[in-house]
Amino acid sequence: MENEVGLFHAKRMFNIVGIGLVVAGDIISGEIIPGDILKIPYGNISTNFEIDSVEAVDYPEKQSETGLILKSNAENTGSDIESIIQTNPTLAVVRSI
Numbered sequence: 716m717e718n719e720v721g722l723f724h725a726k727r728m729f730n731i732v733g734i735g736l737v738v739a740g741d742i743i744s745g746e747i748i749p750g751d752i753l754k755i756p757y758g759n760i761s762t763n764f765e766i767d768s769v770e771a772v773d774y775p776e777k778q779s780e781t782g783l784i785l786k787s788n789a790e791n792t793g794s795d796i797e798s799i800i801q802t803n804p805t806l807a808v809v810r811s812i
Contacts, residue, residue, distance in 0.1 A: 717809040721745025723753065725800040726780060735787060736764075738800065739772045739780045747808050753783060754807045755799055766808070 722743040729737055738753065749768055754761040764785040772782040800806070 717752070717811055719745075719807050720751060720810045721747050721808040723747065723781075723783065723806045723808055725804045725806055728797050728800065731784075734784060735767065736785045736796070737770075737772070737782045738785065738796070738806075739782045740804070742781055743805065745808065747781075747783065748810075750810070752809045752811070753785065754809060755796055756803055756806075757799060761807075 722745065723738075724740045724743050725738050726740040728739065731737055747766065747769055749766055751766045753764045753766055755764065766783050767786045768784040770782045770784060772780045774780075
């Protein structure tokens with residue numbers, strides 16, 4: 716059973732070599748911790764990505780964002796995710812209970 720624990724507004728995503736896929740943006744509501752699941756909608760279904768780490772993303776001369784480092788999911792590539800979050804940037808975060 717899953718319990719929604721937060722909402723995340725995704726602004727961008729990128730790969731860090733040796734770390735993995737990072738979705739950067741802002742926590743809209745709730746608390747997000749490692750082990751939670753980021754649900755990325757794809758048509759009528761959603762693809763689930765386990766959050767490996769929650770980190771600050773600092774930019775020169777820009778406001779910091781929250782970075783969700785995702786565990787690898789071989790089913791989807793970064794470009795698939797990027798196109799999805801551009802059209803629907805508000806993502807649910809759930810926790811298994």
